[in-house]
Amino acid sequence: MPTYFHLDMDAFFVSVEELFDPALKRKPVVVGGRPNERGVVSAASYAARQFGVHSAMPLRTAYKLCPQAIFVDGHPERYREYSGKVYQALQSFSPLVEMASIDEAYLDMTGTERLYGPPLRAAYLLHERILRSTQLNCSIGIAASRLVAKISSDLAKPNGVLWVIPGHEAAFLAPLDVRKVPGVGKVTEKNLHALGIRKVGDLAKLEESFLAERFGKWGLALAGKSRGLDAGGWFDTAIGEDTGPKSISHEHTFSEDTADIAQLEATLARLSEMVGRRLREHRLHAGAIQLKLRYSDFSTITRARSLSRATQLDTELFQQARELFRRNWRTGAPVRLLGVHASGFEEEAPQMDLIGEEHHERWKQTLAAADRLRERFGESAVSLAAGMRGQFRERTHENPAGLPGKKPKG
DNA sequence: TCTGGGGTCCTAGGACCC
DNA sequence: TCTGGGGTCCTAGGACCC
Structure with a gap:
């Protein structure tokens, strides 16, 4: 039984900006540009999220929702630098690391019990190491599949650790909105809702053949995801396997x-x-x-x-x-x-x-x-x-x- | 609401070849 | 005059992710 960690930095862009300007701490902060500019929110602080601001929202909309927010330009060089620090810290912890984006990574922790102890203890050690070397908070999801690890790191936020014990995947996933499944966006969510499918549990109850007929190859993948399985595409490559840009x-x-x-x-x-x-x-x-x-x-x-x-x-x-x-x-x-x-x-x-x-x-x-x-x-x-x-x-x-x-x- | 920028993956039709 | 089937490549568009 493999063990995967998914590590996701908390409000990454905002947190990096706070390191450069501590006055931003605990305030509603919007990273992405000025409120009157063409553009969208790259990241919002937790205080800004209280007002309904979220990433991908037009800056003008964010301003209407939260005019008192501090709007700052993004600094991609800073994020790359800190992403590099995260990667270094992870590599010092385990060799099987893969950055999935600028602020998240997967670790294959299979067979590391002798070194770090049980998964929860390992996760707390890792969390400490990341904080020490970057001054940034993260959340960690632990599971027997990368998919479930990713979903659980999302639920662990902010600054938390969540372990889905092997065998409990179905019970963990069943009550979640289908939107929580990576790959299910606005369009798929709407299509599923039209069929009366709202929760991952509703999905898991369906016949594979029904989903395959309705959504083709994607439906088949969806059936697997609803059961917590890694299958297809990137999931078929080993963690740390270097694939250059396409x-x-x-x-x-x-x-x-x-x-x-x-x-x-x-x-x-x-x-x-x-x-x-x-x-x-x-x-x-x-x-x-x-x-x-x-x-x-x-x-x-x-x-x-x-x-x-x-x-x-x-x-x-x-x-x-x-x-x-x-x-x-x-x-x-x-x-x-x-x-x-x-x-x-x-x-x-x-x-x-x-x-x-x-x-x-x-x-x-x-x-x-x-x-x-x-x-x-x-x-x-x-x-x-x-x-x-x-x-x-x-x-x-x-x-x-x-x-x-x-x-x-x- | 008035919608960035950098990516990945999938689908579907037409061309072309055997 | 009407008529194959499969495979692969190219192009355009779209869903989705951070």
Whole structure:
């Protein structure tokens, strides 16, 4: 019988912000931006949650519910730093660790009784170690499956530990709302409610075949989940097994919708550079590029194309993204969001003919130099030529890395 | 309410091949 | 003139998670 821990940091973003500004402690705090900005709540303190504020809620709505809340911008670097500290502490505790997101992790604790004692004792030791090394609180769920461990860490919050003793899974799950099952969101919940299914116990009573007929493959997985079983997808991989990224993307929502072609293409250039940089960090080449385009009415299209040769070069990514944009933009229609998405990764640089080789090599060296400059002076220090037009003009330098190629017109 | 940004996984239709 | 079946790849969209 395996033993899994699911560890989830309590109000992670808010708690990290409190470490940098202790005056925020115990106050209603909303992380995500100013109340009059376009955007949603990334995280809300427990005091803010009392007013009905929760993550993913528009900032304007949060302000209406809780005008006295302190609104702060998010600091992704800080969260990454503290996520790293959490990971270090976990690794010092057990080698079989996997971060499932920036603020949660699974541990395979099977067979550690001799080292740490029974599960509850191990969990308290771990809880102490996390607090000591990060100054942050967490909650821990313990179970014989990762799924049940995750659900129980949610119920243990805040700052608690909950162990579902093997054999008691069904009794634990039965009274919970179906929404508590990871993977059941708004839509599935509504579909289940329409069938009179509200609790996990209602789900577990149904025949597998009924769910499979109704919801296909997803229905089958759901039947298993309602019984507390790990099955399918990520659950089939061992904890700690390293699977690299499958896609890399960046997107931007404009503070005001725009139809200004210079601003739109400058944004595409910047997004392409950000994607290219991440590709090079991971030593990956993208075999496919996708453009995302959202209009004022929130209608969204994606347009993708496979590349004849995989690439990690900003210029090639930008060329493809711009081509997709020019072909698919309803000319003149104001745009709310643009995104550039890379996938179909290959690790090794693909073969090229000799003539292309020299040009390609020069670009690679140039971009490596640009990446080093960005490391020293920040993301906006270096930019593609097209990025110099439009809104980013003031933030870029004239060709600081000696970029090869033509200068932009105008 | 007026809706971010970064991901993963699944479905479904059409192209294409044998 | 009307007519296969299966497999795989590509593309678009959507549900969901943090």
